[in-house]
Structures are given as structure tokens and as C-alpha cells.
Amino acid sequence: MARKWSAGSAQRRVMGAVLLATVATGPIMVAATVPALAQSEAGRTFTIPAQPLADALVLFGAQSGYQVTVDGATIRGVRTSGVSGTLSPAQALSQLLTGTGFTSRITGNVVTIVPAPQSVDGAILTGPLRVEETIPTMPAQVEIGNLSPAYAGGQVARGGKVGLLGSRDNLDTPFNVTQYTSQFIEDQQAQNLGDVLSSDPSIRNTYSRGSGRDEFNVRGFTLFNYDVSFNGLYGLSPRNSSAMIGVERVEVLRGPNALLNGMAPSGSIGGAINLVPKRAEAEPINRLTASYVSDSQFGLHADVGRRFGEAQQVGVRLNALYRDGDTAPKNSREDLKATALGLDYQGERFRLEADANYQYRDTNARSGLLFPPGAGTAIPRAPDTNGNFFPDWTYWQTDELSGMVRGEFDFSPNWTGFAAVGARSYDFESVQTSWLMIDGAGTIGAIPARLNEYMDSLTAEAGIRGQFATGMLFHRPVLSTSVLDQDSGQMRVRGSTIFSNLYKPVRIAQPSLVAITHIPKVGTTDISSIALADTIATANDEVQLTIGLRHQKVETATFDGVSGARTAHYDKSATTPSVALTVRPMEYLAVYGNYIEGLSQGPTAPSTATNAGQVFAPFTTKQYEIGAKIDLDGFGATLALFQIDRPSSFVDPSTLIFDVDGNQRNRGIELSVHGEVTEGVRLLGGIALTNGELTETAGGTNDGNTAPAVPKRQFNLTGEWDTPFIPGLTLNSSLIHTSSQFVDVGNTQKIGNWTRWDLGVRYAFLAGDHPLTLRGTVENVLNKDYWLSAAREGLTVGAPRTVLVSITADF
Template sequence: MYQDGRARGAAHKSARARGGKFNLNVAMLLGGAAIAGSGHAQAEEATPGTDWQKRLSEISSGDALRMDTFVTQVAQSGGVVEFNIPAQPLGQALIAFSEATGIAVIADAALIADLNSAPLSGALAPDQALAALLAGTGLAYRQTADNTVTLERSTAANGELAPLSVEDSAEAAPPLSEGYQPLRIGSNKYTQPLLDTPQTIVVVPQKVLKDRGQSSLRDAIKNVPGVTVASGEGGTRGNTFRIRGFEANRSDNSVDGLRDNTSSSFRDVYNIEQIEVTKGPSSVTAGRGSISGGINQVTKTPGLESFYAGSAQVGTDDTRRVTIDVNQVAPEEYAEGMAFRVNGVWHHNEVAERDVTESNRWGFAPSLAIGLGTPLEVTLGYEHFEASSVPDYGIPTKASNNIDNDFDRNNFYHIADVATEDTNSDIITARAKWEADDWLTFNNILRVQWDDFYGIAGHVRTDSSGVTFPTVNVNHGLRTYDNFTINNQTTATAEFTTTEYIDHALVLGIDYSLEQRDTKTYSSVASNTDFFDPDPDRDLADASAPASQIGYQGDTVAVYGFETMNLLDTVELSGGVRYEMFDASQTTHTVSTGATTHFEQSDNMLSWKAGINYKPVPYGSIYAAYGTSFTPLAADVAITSDGAGADPEESVSYEIGTKWNLFEERLMLSAALFRTDRDGVRQNRGTAAEPDYVLLGKQRVEGVELGVAGNITDEWAVFAGYTYMQDKILEEGPTAATDGATFRNVPKHSMSFWTTYALPWDVDLGAGVTYMSSRRYRFGNQSESKIDDYILVDAMATYHLTENIDIQVNVNNIFNEFYIEQVGGGFQTPGPGRTALLTTSFQF
């Protein structure tokens, strides 16, 4: 697996030279041709024949250590290389040049198709050799990066060739994904590629989001079966998710591996590289909570390739959207490895088949990196994001039966001029990466974040609050919060060997976080309306009477370690342990009584995981894993007065699975069997003899996961998954009648399938199907408390107008299916009806 004890992870890293890095095999495509150096020290006669492009596939990536030696030798000899290239088609000659120098030559196929080169022999500098090969062709070269040149027609402006040097070049970080195929996790806590990670982690790459026309986190999660959306119940939490049947706390959402307490309802993906959904207990990596997994969003950062990209979108339901993504590499004279990137978005949409509801958001995220590709990299970033929406709290459900389908699906039960959810976020992020040696790397990420929220919305009910069907009771409550968060994560990664047969990847780290929140609630004001004919313009009494003010602070310090041992490149043993110290305090002032209460909660939690991975072949793995999680009472930035002092809940997970990279390792297939047991579920007993909350309940979810992601052929890409879940309350449910019953909002079957095919006329076609079986919206086995299953069909067509401009059409929910997307306690929120989007995007 590794070259030697000081050059770790050769399967995942390019060769390293003392004092820098060398990009071993640059492979780029521009109009059909790319000539990449493979690292041979002396040019040999190119393969005879006229099909020189075929030769590209025959070029070996070369031996990493040999290439390092070669580069050093060239530098020591003053940049002179021995050439022996006969006269031949220019494409073949350039291949031989690249093999001799390690310099990638980028050329348009049409530009060099009919050209021949003169013979070349002797000891020459690379720039002299390339000039000789291009003599008489009318072409010149332009150095576009270290060890990379681009050919173009000669003009007076570039007729004088600049010296071309062979030197250690800045090495870009390995990609997170290639097209639809995920390759690795963004967090430094994971040292192995996704193939060798013994856990189900579903990664949604940016390419999938673009092709499906998905612009929010809530949309993106539709690609992940086994995850359902729950409504926020009119509070400041926004929507929440259930992962493998268990509710994920707001604190189970993270950005770049750091806890993110903002509402997922408002998240836009304009600044997101990929979305990672971890399945199974994950406290050992993510911290407290994470009963059955978590969601991590990896943000965009500057890179070593300049580009200018953006999009403009219009659609049905007054959809309008504009994005920009610009990455500019600075000249070397300013600073080595400096690049600047800025992302921005402006978005507005209403919702198909839903009255009044709309979403507005805008944001921009500039970032600056220095030292990219050097041993010390520093990146500074800032993001400002605002979202304003008219929330949709859906359709009230009767306590006695299912949703009555004899109504208009457009009905809006709140008051149009009152219902609102507004949020603002300002985020500063500083990252540093220091490669102290070939085997030792330090990483630090610090984030400071300010968020505020203002919302007026609430429960939509019937058969409650003294009203009877078809009268609907709507509570309108004003809630605000101001949130301040500091997160810091420091890790040290060491890759070394202890014997000839055992390689190690060790991560040690420490996390710190400070979370402060001031929340104000106001007295709820009820307004009634008719279930079948609601009036969104009715009057409402003043809803601004203060009710309470709550101040919360949580402090977390955690230390952890992860180890992966590779035995003979066949067996990998992995494990991790985390010890977390969590202290929370909350002060609540009740306006009506003038009373002030104070609660404190302290928990020390030890979580761990272990796994074994067997690799019968390099592109396949079979694994078994075990993990634990702990969820303290105050995990979700709040302490309930009747729960203070309760111990953390615990969950354990068992998983066996397999992963395979097939079709030249471009398509990942995965399968897993899992079981998650949640033990010590807090239950409200409410008796004088014992605390209001005690740890009594036991719950279980077990099932099967299947996944496929990547390319079957160059033209055909697939991203799909299926999850089967069997959930059960083992004992001590909310009531005795629910023992042995099922949870709410847990479908037995869920599936997401998306595929695209590139036709030979610059056209890509895509289609997808999403299926979710029936779910209960209450605990128990009451047949009347079910939500119907549904099937959604989407389609896409993209026309590549030029190499740089695409025109894309998406139609989602083609058959205008009525379905419930979000499940609440007494109300359910329908998903959008048929939606059409037209997007023009560019990248230069």
C-alpha cells in the first residue's frame, strides 16, 4: 500500500520531493487532446502510426519515487534533458517530449492534427526542445501552470518563447469526487478513501446537485434514501431530518466537520462542494448526538486552477436564480500558491401547488488561500447569508383519521401578511495545514459564527383547542434568537510503518466549541379558519406580547484518536475513541410571573468505534463495524426544566457491508446490513416519586442499504440508492399501548434513482425516480395514522452550446404527484407540484 516509511499513502498521494511536490501525471482535455508526461528519463521513439491519440492511453503513470529522482536530476543538471525524437506527426512527438520532461502539453486536436515535427536529438533545455519541435508549425506555447503548457497559434504578442523550466510544482489537493463517484470524505478524521471506510457514508457530489437542479440542502437530501424530513413544529429549529429512523438533532448538522446550529431549512448549496450523510452512530467523529448519523456540508475553497463560472435560472412559480463561482490564481511574484475564490447566489421561488409560500435568499462567500501546494497552506474565508421566507406549515391532520383528500392542495392556513421566517448569518473561517514531514501533517480549522432568527408561525391543528372539524386552529407565535458560536478543531495525522508488513494511519485531535444563544418567545395568538376554504387574509390580534427570555451557553472540550492499520494490503483494522466534556447552563425569565429559573447540566461521555476491512482485491472491500453514540439532554441548544439532571441517551450500531469500485474503478457499488439500538430513551413519567424524565425506553431500527454511484461507461452515469428499514419500540414507549409498535416518519422502503447519458450531439439526457413507502405520523400501529406512499419522476436535458456554455432544462415531479414531504405532529407539509427550470451556465 505504501512506498516506504516516509512516503505514506502512495495509492492516494502523488510523489513528494524534498521542499515541494511534483504533479506526476497532469491529464487535461482541451478540444480533444492532452499529452501528459509519464516520467521516463529519456525520450524513446513514439509508437508508429497515425493514431497518436491512442498512445495517450498507453502512457504509464510511472513510478513515483523514480519521478522524484528524475526531477531532481534535471534540476541539478541545469534543466538539460537528453532527447532522441525522430521526425513524425507532431502529436507523437509531443508525447515523446512529455515522457522525457514530465511536462504536460495541452493542445486542441484540430490544431495539431495535420502537422509534423522536425527530428530532435541531443542535450537540450525543455524550452529549447519544445521550440524546435514547434518550428515551422505556426504554433507557440504558453506556460499555464508549473510543468504545464498550452499550445496556440503564434502571434506577435507571444512569438518570443519564455524559458520553460522543470521544477517541483504546486500539487492540488486530491478531488473529493469525480463526476458522480465520491472518492473521499472532507474531514481530516477520515484517513482512508471512501472504498476503505468501514461505514455507510452517502456522498452527494456537486455534479449530482447541478444535474438535478437542486439548490437547497432539503432538496439535496432527496438523493439519500433512508433520510426523511420532519417539520420544525413552529419553533426556531426549522426542518429536521430522520436518519435511519432516528431524529437527528440540529447539532447533528455540520459544515466542514464543525457543528452548525442554524436551521437546515435555510441552507443553500451555492457554496457547497459536496454533502456527506453518515449512517450509524457517529459521536466518535462528530461529537454528542448523532444517534444514527449526521449531515456534513463541505464548502468550496480556492484551488490552483483559474476559472470563471456562473449560472442564470428561470422557472415556473416565479423561480429566479443567479450564481457566480470565480477562482483566480495570483502570479507567483505576489505569493506562492495564492488563489482567491468568491461564490455568490441570489434566489427567489414560490412553490408549485401551494398558495402564498415562497423563499428568498442571497449570499456571498469570498475566500483567500496562500501557500497552496506548499508544506504550509493558509485559507481565510467569510460568508454572509440571508434568507427570508413565507413558511409552509402544511395541512392539519385529524386525530381520528388520515388526511381528508377532498380539499384543494393549494390551501394555505396561516395569515399571508404575518407568517415569516427570516435568518441572517455571518461566518468567518480560518484554516491552516502544515506538512511537517512526508509522514506528519497538522490541520486546524477555526470558525466564528453569528446567526439571528425572526419568525412568526406555528401549529396548524384541528380537533384541538376547543374547535371541531372542519374548523382549523392556527397558533401564531413570534420567536427570535441571536446565536454566537466558536468552533475550533485541531488534528495531527501521522502515517508510518512499524514492520515491513504493517502500515499505520493515526489521527489525534482536540475539539473546542462555545455556543451562546439568547431566545425570546412571545405569547401565541390563535386564529381559526375553515379546513376546506381557509382565509389567508384574515385579521390577527397583536402577537408581540413578550412571554419569556432564555439565555443558553454550552461549552465542549473533546479529545480523540483514530487508527487504521494496514496488514499486507489485505486487512485493515480501524478504531477510534472520543472523550467529550460538555457543560451547559440556561437561565429562563418568565415575563408573566417575573420568575427566573437557572439550570445546569454537565456530562462526560466516552464513545468509540471499531471496524475490520478485508480487501480481496484492491478495488473491493468487505467490512464489519461497531459504534456508539451519546446524546445529552442539552444536545440541541436547550435544557428542559423537567429534564435537568437526566443522563445521556446511548445508542449502538452494528453494520456489515461491502464496497466495490468497478468499470475501471469509476463506479462504486455498496451494500450493508445494519442494526441501531437506542437504549435509555428519555421518557416523561411526571410523578412525585421519580424525576419527570427517566431513561427507560428502548428502540431499534434494522435494515439494508444499497448504493451505486459513478460511471458505467464514459457516457452513462448513475447515482442511486435503496434503503429498507424495520423499526420497533422494544419497551417503555410513550404509552404502554405503543410497546412493540413502530415510530413515526419511518418508511419501510425508500429509493432514489438518477441517471444521465451523453448523446453524440452535444446533448445529455437524465431521468430519475424517487419512491417512499407509507409512513405513520404518530407513534403506534393505528392504521388511520398513515401517510400514503408516493413515486416522483424527474427529467433533465442539457445542450452543450459551446465548450463553455450549457443550456439545461429540468422538469421535476413530471406527473404532478400530490405527496407529503414533511411530517409533523398534527400537520403534514406537501411537497412541490410539477416544476420546470431553465438554466444557462458557463465556465471559462
């Protein structure tokens, strides 16, 4: 009979690194999470900072009294995050080896470092120990607690969640994906999600650091922050901008993904972003980070984690942040309060996790778009980024509370059921100015407006994931259903027109706008879907074919804010198929291809059309992609070629009929690299070449033109060097380049290319028994003024030179 043991019971029975037994249906593999050192040994004080593993093992031998043996060639280029505190040698060594790909054996007082056991049929086993019977080449069905290890240097992970398909190693994923780690988030001193993704060559931010909102351009298409998922569910992440304090991983999937994740609430189709919440680790966490951002913004972040129970089944992770003060542009300021609580339970057949998140953000004089002048008027030079054409009385203020619960239950060794439910309450108020550029001399005008709104979201999913064999082929089927319901209310009060100038902003008195006391309900959105997929694989996963489809239904209604009467209704559905193939000719190489679709709510013909009021079915965006991935243990790279066709709509000027008949076709090549190229030297970045072309436009007027906000070239490269002359000192530099972008569909307006250069330093050391890490970064070192983006037919300005400093202490 198949067996499953909890971490505690299994670890008491298994003290080696691998136990292989044979049962009727296939092998059982056990990957021990603790080395073969006696856990009861008395604690000792260890102070080993992050550094190359070879150097760290020398320190471990000196501080533990054990003799350490290792083949130096096997650990060349491998780094460890270090260890500190009063621990048994077993605990210290376990923490030291975590994420390195190595484990240990002991004979007497001699510790031998050896490569960790390979993954169980392609699935990395991490977290609390489990023994699971599987069919050969089948991955574990565990999702909760199954966190993939990181590449050398800890910036990106080797795998992650791929929506409906569950957790996958990158080489087994037939899509272009990247998973940024919490270590990278900390080392970037990322305040918000946009600060993390600024390092991605396929992504460009619409708004600069400190703008109070995030929005992205992925493969040339807009991805709204409110289409970012949290732990696999839409409708839970902060609506405008996501603080990073409770985030363990940022998972990025490039391209349409309706089968994998369902239709995004706002119809984003360029890619998918998922936030993975932090969980308590095996060792206690007591971490405090103090930060400074120019001009005078200070912050304090506490991170505490514990595991409880005989087998450490229960985990608690609490993060809390307070940040307030002036930011770099003139008169701008931001106040942020955020809390993230993560709980998890790891049982023998049942696993459960829960999250509660709160975020309050008040951003002054930073948010908004600048709309260009009429077609044909050239876009003038960018204004001084240190200045600010937004009045100091403008602000965005959000108050959000969300929570979710996710569970898994193993019906049998090869079948696991899963379910999740979550809710979010979002309240927003603002006084803002969306400026219009009136001429090429910098004259701008706006109508100030007070906007208050709310949105209440309820979301859930459930399904079953399994594995079985038919002859020589192995199957990984999954069936899932999901729902998202959102109710929204809004009230806007407008003022009188005001004027200013980009280059010499006029000080404008704050307008008198009536306070809003009641926010009427104006809309509802109900999105539901059911999806089925199967991955069919040969022995050893050398060939993997994934096929699936999702049936999606979208129902929306809008209401009059005064009478409450329903003014419009939309009820449509669509089925989106997908097929993907992965071939593994070598252990370190994968070649893949996919056809997948994206889905967006279809439009309604405007009142000016002869078919006014006609409701169209959801937009289907189609992607074809081929690529190759290589994983050389400490270093990886991905090359992808893609074509995405997105329909668009217009009113025919001759017939006045509104129709879905236009098209934007983006073709591109992406090359991304990550990991350690040589000992102590890491690279992260790549290049994206994209050609966005308009076809089938109204009357053919703009056929062949370049699509707005699609740069032909995007280049990112971040390098880190661990200096040999000062242990613990790391120098880093980043270069970000974006080519010019057209602003309008007629290609009469363009913003120029821009290049940003950043410099940084990091120093890890010990203060007594406490590890400390100092970080310093200067963004936009040359203080260049530049237009950042032309997305959504609006213009945004890059951030000025910005200094960031932080110190992190572990107690």
C-alpha cells in the first residue's frame, strides 16, 4: 500500500539523503531536508555571511569542529545565503546548504558534501519532507509549500506556478517565464511591483518609481496592475500598486494565457504576473530593515517568521511596513502602511494556507497621464524630471483589505483536489488632473476632478489534478473551475479648466470641489470559467505535449448613478483552446512551441454607429511561439520568437457601421539570461526586439503603420560582482534602454529613445552575532530627462536621479 509520512515522522526514520524503494506502481523517492547529523547535538554560535559555498564551508568547519570534505570542482561558482545564530551543527549546515543543490553525509566527525538527489521525475521537492508514491516521470501533485529553488546568486528561481498546469520546472514549461525571488526584491530595494519588473527586458513600466500606481507593457500590450493575480487568484492584489513586503516570488509569464489563468478582469493579454506570498521557513526569522529614499522618505519594515508543532507543520509569517516622506520630484510625497500575514499547515494528506493583507497608500502630486496634442503636432522634449507639473494638492489615496484561503487534499497518491477562496475591499479617493498638451511649446490644460470609488471582489477556484499511465505514455490531467464577482461604485465631481506649462509650471490654487459623501453603485462584473488540460509525456519527460481548453463566460452590467436603473448589459461566452509541445533532447536543453489565446471583453457599438448598442463577443487574441531554453546548473537562458494578433474595432467612415475588424500584429524575438557566469559574477537581463504593425484598419488608412507604444528595441542588463578583496562586498550596475515609440496610430507623433544607468553596492557583514546587510543604489545616475512611455495614448515622465539606502539586520 502506498504511504505518505509527515516531515517529522519521516525525518526520524530517514537520516540519509536518498531512499529508493520499489512498489507495484513505481518507485518511491525520499529527499531528506536535513543532513545526517544528530539533531539533538548542542547548539553552537555560527556567523557565516553570504559568500561562495567553498569559503562558507571552511568557516563552518572551524566553528563546528567537524572536518568537511568536498570536491572543489563540483561547488565552483556555487553560493550560499549564509547562516547565523545559536544552532546545532545539523541545523546550521542544513541552512547553509539550502538552495545550493548540495546535501551532506557524516561518518564520525567527518562531513562529506555531495550533490543533492535529483528531482522526483522532474518535480523539485522542497519544504517539509513528504514520501509520495508516483508513476515514473510524474511530478508530485503538491502545490502548497512546493517552492522551486533559485539559480546561483538567488535572483531568479528554476521554476514556478504556471496557472492551471501547476508548478513546473522552467525547462518543462512550454512558455517564456521568469520567477523573481524575494532576495532579488530586497537587493533591488524594490518598493513596488514596477521596481521589480524594471529589470525585465520584455516589460516596460508605464509609470515611474513613486507614482502611486503600476502598469506594464508586455510584448507591446498593456497589462494593468489590477490584472495581477495573488497566489493564483485574480481580484486580490492591490488595485493600483503592490507593495513587496509580503511577496516571496514575482512570477512572470509572457504572452496571452487564457487557458492557464482565465480571462483577466480588465482584459490584459500581453502576459500574466502572479505574486507568491511569503511563508515561514524552517529556521526562525527576525528581520528588520530601515530604508531611505531621496529626497526625505524613511521607512521601517519588520519580517518575522516561525514554525510550530512536533514536525513544524504550522507556519506563521508576518510582515509590516511604514514608509513616509518626500520623494525625488518637487512637491511629491507618499505615505504607505502595509501588513501581510501568511499562515500555512503542512499535514500528511491535507495542506492549507491563508493570507491577510492590508495596504494604505497616499501619493501626492505624482499620478496621472499627460495626453498628447492633436495629430501632426510634434511631441516636444521631456520636462525636467526633478520638477513637477502636477499641482501639490493633487493626490491618490487607497485603502485595501484582502484575504484568501487555499487548501489541498490528497485523495490518493496520484490524485489531489484543490480549492481556494478570497475577497478584497478597495476604497479610493483622489483629486487629480489629467493634463492635455495643447501645443508644442509646453502649454497644458486640465479639468481638475474629485473621484471617489469602491470595488468589492469575491473570487474562488476548485479542481482536481492527477496522474496516470496508458501504456508507455504518462498523463497529468487537471480540471478546474473559477469565478470572480466584482461590484463597483463611483462618483466624480469636476471643476473648472486650469492651464499651466510643462517647463514652467504655474502655481495653481486648489479648486473648491464638493466633498463626496455617497458613492452609488455603477457596475457589476461576473466572470466564470471551466478548464480542462492534459500533459502527455514519454518516459523521462523527453517529449511533453499539453492540450487544453477553457470555456469562459463574462457578464457585466452598468447602472445609472442617480436612479440606480440598469443602463447596459453584457452577457457573452467564448471557448479558447491551447496546445504546447516541449522536447528535451538533452538534460540541460528544452525546445518548445505553443499556440495559445487571450481573451478580453468584447465592445459595444457606440451611439454614433448605425448599429448602436450591438454587443460583440469577447476578443480572442492569438499567439504562436517557438523557443529554446538552456540550464547550465548555475546559469540559464531563454530564446523565444512569437507572433501575437489582437483584434481591434472601429466605426467604418463610409457605412458608419461599428465592427470588430482591425488588427494589431506584434512579432518579436526575446533573449533573456540569468545566473552566475563565473564565480562571483552574475548577469540578469536580455534583449527584446518587437515589430508592432497595424493591419485591417478603418478604410486601410493606417495599414502598415507601427502600433503606438511598441518600442522596436528593449535592452536590460544587470551585473553583480562579489569583490575578492573585501568579503561580503558586492558591486552592481544596471543599464536599461528603450527605443523610440510612436504615440498615435497615424505615426505622426513620436517620443525619443531613452537609456537609464543605475549603480549600486551591497555589503554583508557581522555585528557581533547579528548578520547585517547595507544596500545603496543610485537610479538614473546621469539625471536624464526623458519620456518614459506612450502607453494608452498618454505620456509619462521618467523619474529623476534617485538615491536609495537601506540596512537589514537579522536577530
